[in-house]
Amino acid sequence: MNPYEMWKQMSSIQNSLEEMQAELKNMSVEGSSGAGMVRITVDGVGNLKSVDISEEAMAMNDRKALEVLILSAANEAISKAQAERAQKGLDKARQYGLKI
Numbered sequence: 001m002n003p004y005e006m007w008k009q010m011s012s013i014q015n016s017l018e019e020m021q022a023e024l025k026n027m028s029v030e031g032s033s034g035a036g037m038v039r040i041t042v043d044g045v046g047n048l049k050s051v052d053i054s055e056e057a058m059a060m061n062d063r064k065a066l067e068v069l070i071l072s073a074a075n076e077a078i079s080k081a082q083a084e085r086a087q088k089g090l091d092k093a094r095q096y097g098l099k100i
Contacts, residue, residue: 013096020088021045029084031076038069042077044084 024044032039037057041050057066 009096013092016092016095020092024085024088027081027084029077029080031073031078031080033072033076034069038066038073040070040073040077042074042081044081044088046078046081048074 025047027044028041028049029044030039030041034057037054039050039052040048041052042048051070053066053070057069060066
């Protein structure tokens, strides 16, 4: 591949990666725990977007249990976001003919 073609492909890959980053920032991924008593939403990068704690969870009046529910929902949301990022990365790599 000549240098111009290589530069052109690199530029295309860079633009594609920037688009993917924007998509990830606009994505919403939810994790929940306690049969939905706590729901956490993160973006595709893993940044926290929202926390929803049900009245039922608040009525438990058990701080430790609520902390566990929040951690569990947050970890689930972050894991889902990581999986989405990985899949999008693989899809982009395949788009450019990379074998992973």
